[in-house]
Amino acid sequence: MTTPTQTASARRDNPDTFSFRHLARDIPAGxxxxxxxxxxxxxxxxxxxxxxxxxxxxGMVGGLVVTMFSGSALSVSGPAAGLTVIVLDAIEQxxxxxxxxxxxVLAGALQxxxxxFKLGRIGAFVPTSVIKGMLAGIGLILxxxxxxMALGHPLEEMPSITEPVALFSDISPLATLIALFSLALLxxxxxxxxxxxxxxxxxxxxxxxxLGSIAIDRLVGGAMPGWALGAGHHIDLDGLSGPxxxxxxxxxxxxxxxxxxxxxxxxxxxxxxxxxxxxLSLEAIDKxxxxxxHSPPHRELKAQGIGNMVCGxxxxxxxxxxxxxxxxxANAGGRTRLSSLIHGGLLLVSVAFLAVWLELIxxxxxxxxxx
Numbered sequence: 001m002t003t004p005t006q007t008a009s010a011r012r013d014n015p016d017t018f019s020f021r022h023l024a025r026d027i028p029a030g031x032x033x034x035x036x037x038x039x040x041x042x043x044x045x046x047x048x049x050x051x052x053x054x055x056x057x058x059g060m061v062g063g064l065v066v067t068m069f070s071g072s073a074l075s076v077s078g079p080a081a082g083l084t085v086i087v088l089d090a091i092e093q094x095x096x097x098x099x100x101x102x103x104x105v106l107a108g109a110l111q112x113x114x115x116x117f118k119l120g121r122i123g124a125f126v127p128t129s130v131i132k133g134m135l136a137g138i139g140l141i142l143x144x145x146x147x148x149m150a151l152g153h154p155l156e157e158m159p160s161i162t163e164p165v166a167l168f169s170d171i172s173p174l175a176t177l178i179a180l181f182s183l184a185l186l187x188x189x190x191x192x193x194x195x196x197x198x199x200x201x202x203x204x205x206x207x208x209x210x211l212g213s214i215a216i217d218r219l220v221g222g223a224m225p226g227w228a229l230g231a232g233h234h235i236d237l238d239g240l241s242g243p244x245x246x247x248x249x250x251x252x253x254x255x256x257x258x259x260x261x262x263x264x265x266x267x268x269x270x271x272x273x274x275x276x277x278x279x280l281s282l283e284a285i286d287k288x289x290x291x292x293x294h295s296p297p298h299r300e301l302k303a304q305g306i307g308n309m310v311c312g313x314x315x316x317x318x319x320x321x322x323x324x325x326x327x328x329x330a331n332a333g334g335r336t337r338l339s340s341l342i343h344g345g346l347l348l349v350s351v352a353f354l355a356v357w358l359e360l361i362x363x364x365x366x367x368x369x370x371x
Contacts, residue, residue, distance in 0.1 A: 036328045042055055046149070047088070048079075050087065069302060072296075074326055099263065101254070101313075105309050106263065112301070122279070174217065174224075182365050241356065242352060281326060300321065
């Protein structure tokens with residue numbers, strides 16, 4: 001028989017509630033996830049052929065909107081690397097990012113319906129190996145697409161990986177140096193000697209990579225002007241300097257695209273892939289939960305659906321539950337959804353008021369983080 005004390009304890013630990021009881025853990029975890037999310041949001045947006053602001057806004061929606069409706073205590077949502085190839089092809093197929101946004105709204109509506117009709121167990125009928133293989137294939141295409149940026153080719157003039165002569169001609173020595181430094185530091189930060197060090201393990205590798213790359217860019221570029229990175233080699237947020245500019249830069253969906261049959265095909269594709277990736281991430285993050293809680297999959301699909309509908313309306317990339325952010329949350333000591341909410345709030349503040357600092361980040365750094 002369950003006692004009142006046990007019932008109260010279960011209610012406090014239920015992932016459906018926020019608990020300020022764990023505030024001392026959730027605040028630092030939220031900060032860590034925020035620091036991990038910034039370069040990932042920017043890098044995924046660029047790899048998707050979307051405006052950088054679209055990735056950052058997607059991170060905000062994942063942290064502030066999806067979190068409010070999710071039943072997972074530790075899952076963190078945002079733009080996912082697993083969707084980059086699909087998004088890139090869809091934007092090209094539909095002709096514009098604004099037309100693509102309509103597909104995102106429809107995909108969100110489909111996910112919401114999937115949750116309402118309790119299709120959250122769909123992942124159980126698809127072998128995990130198939131899902132992982134699909135995501136690995138998408139990831140391989142993503143990795144191959146980052147090489148030109150890592151070598152310093154501007155976004156507007158990036159050669160294909162299938163054009164080796166163009167790829168290795170006119171490369172930027174400084175961009176290549178920054179990419180190699182970033183890769184080396186990321187690999188180092190995954191080594192057991194770092195993981196065993198309690199203080200170092202709390203510092204996100206991507207944050208160190210970003211800070212180190214900015215320092216190298218400034219120092220080497222200043223000492224050797226011939227190597228300095230020129231226009232098109234840094235994040236460009238179009239002079240974003242405040243909340244009003246943030247709102248002005250949000251792309252509006254093109255309602256006229258509803259007449260294009262391809263929009264519905266793209267919407268179904270996004271809904272299926274995003275849902276499978278979310279359910280796979282949900283299963284993985286539940287295994288990392290020190291309190292051994294179970295995340296309700298049907299509710300998560302509803303939350304993701306609402307989030308993606310909002311994403312399409314505010315000019316953001318589609319979101320999924322992301323294992324990289326979620327595991328960073330768990331490893332940093334997060335205990336409730338409050339940590340994800342904090343990460344979303346920090347993204348909003350940083351983009352609205354600190355965008356000038358984000359524009360210091362070299363594109364080669366983001367390419368290395370995604371490799």
